[in-house]
Amino acid sequence: MELTDIGTIKELFSRHGFSFTKSLGQNFLINPSVCPRIAQLGLEGAEDPSEICALEIGTGVGVLTRELAARYKKVVAVEIDTGLKPILEETLADFDNVEVIFADVMETDLAGVIADKLGGAETAVCANLPYYITSPVIMRVLESRLPVRSMTVMVQKEAADRLCAAPGTRECGAISYAVRYYSEPRLMFKVSRGSFMPAPNVDSAVIRMDIVRRHDLSDAEEKRLFGLIRAGFSQRRKQLANPLSGELRKSKEELSALFTELGIKPTARAEELTLDDYIRLARKTD
Numbered sequence: 001m002e003l004t005d006i007g008t009i010k011e012l013f014s015r016h017g018f019s020f021t022k023s024l025g026q027n028f029l030i031n032p033s034v035c036p037r038i039a040q041l042g043l044e045g046a047e048d049p050s051e052i053c054a055l056e057i058g059t060g061v062g063v064l065t066r067e068l069a070a071r072y073k074k075v076v077a078v079e080i081d082t083g084l085k086p087i088l089e090e091t092l093a094d095f096d097n098v099e100v101i102f103a104d105v106m107e108t109d110l111a112g113v114i115a116d117k118l119g120g121a122e123t124a125v126c127a128n129l130p131y132y133i134t135s136p137v138i139m140r141v142l143e144s145r146l147p148v149r150s151m152t153v154m155v156q157k158e159a160a161d162r163l164c165a166a167p168g169t170r171e172c173g174a175i176s177y178a179v180r181y182y183s184e185p186r187l188m189f190k191v192s193r194g195s196f197m198p199a200p201n202v203d204s205a206v207i208r209m210d211i212v213r214r215h216d217l218s219d220a221e222e223k224r225l226f227g228l229i230r231a232g233f234s235q236r237r238k239q240l241a242n243p244l245s246g247e248l249r250k251s252k253e254e255l256s257a258l259f260t261e262l263g264i265k266p267t268a269r270a271e272e273l274t275l276d277d278y279i280r281l282a283r284k285t286d
């Protein structure tokens, strides 16, 4: 079954009475080279690839799901649109190692899914993410510290640049720091808008975030760290001491002295600090 073939997709849609829901970010992949690459990237570097499981978010007609099922021990996919159910029953019929959960990924207990359905096995998250919830989904997976080895996801090119931007550069945003705190992100390859049906207005890219644990902050310090970053970027054109003085309930003079002690320029803006600068600030300000 060739699920990147437009004729095949249209025939499936008409037979099952399915039509796209734009608000769910339904842009399905029709470029045959993309899904095998995403599936393969999730396995890279694994000691024993035959033991790795996959978690997919948003199956569409199952084009990536099939590539995952062919390579991973078991696949669990979360899809919100129950209208895809009869289609998936047909397109995934060849595989007995796939389970689709029809639910909103933002409401799903993903840790429970990995524990119960994948037996707590090492898991790779692979997805062509619905664009309207790219950042919330990524943050949900990262923050809940799921036992996942990596996330290989397709996102809009602009989002890919921001998610992979090194903290302390012009392209970065608050989310770049969060991503870098939990993972090592890398832009893997670009995907043109013509690779999707219907074609979106922008190009996309596949990024991989390899999960790392390199900081040992307490829960309170971690909470403060992200509070500081959020506050700083809420007024990114201003000198950081302005928004932080409210967040930390300290005078600008006190903050200026603290910045100097930590080797941070007192006039710095949010994007001029490295992740380590924010971490040292969070550790110093309880």
Ligand code: SAM
Pocket: 024, 025, 026, 027, 028, 029, 057, 058, 059, 060, 061, 062, 063, 064, 065, 078, 079, 080, 081, 103, 104, 105, 106, 127, 128, 129, 130, 131, 133
């Ligand atoms: N994997 C397919 C592909 O590459 O062709 C579909 C990708 S499409 C960009 C995103 C998919 O996510 C759609 O099937 C959509 O219905 C689903 N989706 C949207 N919002 C969702 C949510 N909150 N939870 C789970 N799935 C969702």
